[in-house]
Amino acid sequence: xxxxxxxxxxxxxxxxxxxxxxxxxxxxxxxxxxxxxxxxxxxxxxxxxxxxxxxxxxxxxxxxxxxxxxxxxxxxxxxxxxxxxxxxxxxxxxxxxxxxxxxxxxxxxxxxxx
Amino acid sequence: xxxxxxxxxxxxxxxxxxxxxxxxxxxxxxxxxxxxxxxxxxxxxxxxxxxxxxxxxxxxxxxxxxxxxxxxxxxxxxxxxxxxxxxxxxxxxxxxxxxxxxxxxxxxxxxxxx
Numbered sequence: 064x065x066x067x068x069x070x071x072x073x074x075x076x077x078x079x080x081x082x083x084x085x086x087x088x089x090x091x092x093x094x095x096x097x098x099x100x101x102x103x104x105x106x107x108x109x110x111x112x113x114x115x116x117x118x119x120x121x122x123x124x125x126x127x128x129x130x131x132x133x134x135x136x137x138x139x140x141x142x143x144x145x146x147x148x149x150x151x152x153x154x155x156x157x158x159x160x161x162x163x164x165x166x167x168x169x170x171x172x173x174x175x176x177x
Numbered sequence: 178x179x180x181x182x183x184x185x186x187x188x189x190x191x192x193x194x195x196x197x198x199x200x201x202x203x204x205x206x207x208x209x210x211x212x213x214x215x216x217x218x219x220x221x222x223x224x225x226x227x228x229x230x231x232x233x234x235x236x237x238x239x240x241x242x243x244x245x246x247x248x249x250x251x252x253x254x255x256x257x258x259x260x261x262x263x264x265x266x267x268x269x270x271x272x273x274x275x276x277x278x279x280x281x282x283x284x285x286x287x288x289x290x291x
Contacts, residue, residue: 071217095278095279097279099282104285104287105284105285106181106267106282106283106284106285107220107267107282108282109279109280109281112279151219151220153280155278163208163225163227163271163273163278164222165280167219167220168219169217169218169219170219
């Protein structure tokens with residue numbers, strides 16, 4: 064089983080839709096959970112991070128972590144064409160000072176159609 | 178100006194040539210990383226450096242070497258390039274003083290080895 068699984072998509076939605084992006088993981092040591100957005104031919108850009116379980120909201124974006132199920136989600140409300148990008152989940156643990164090591168999902172390609 | 182810059186942005190080279198990719202950052206972060214990104218394989222860590230005198234191999238270091246010339250500069254060399262090193266290369270930085278060591282990525286270098 065891979066440490067982090069992410070459905071590659073592609074996912075295509077109409078403008079204004081609510082988008083749900085998800086990752087599952089197997090390593091129970093992961094404590095920090097991040098979402099990156101990567102536009103075509105650009106570097107990954109940090110969107111949000113959360114610590115342990117719970118929700119975090121930032122504008123139209125909400126990140127959720129369910130550690131009991133080893134499942135994380137990113138919701139995008141009122142999606143816009145400018146949200147079209149690849150979304151990468153990433154996570155790290157804090158045992159033995161290993162916060163630096165990120166384990167990435169392979170990314171989900173999202174297209175929001177006008 | 179961008180916080181993490183990479184040069185060159187695009188490079189075409191031939192098999193057997195030695196090439197160097199450069200990364201500079203103005204974020205004041207102590208840790209720097211080199212990744213490669215391939216379709217279907219996601220981001221994979223090549224080398225990372227905790228400070229100028231601390232350099233470590235990542236999961237795919239064979240065929241690569243690095244140099245940390247200063248806290249702000251980290252270069253990646255391909256000693257003798259081969260076609261399967263064709264990929265998108267990213268430099269990233271993080272701050273070990275933060276609890277959540279989120280990483281910040283440069284814009285990438287697109288490398289083609291013929």
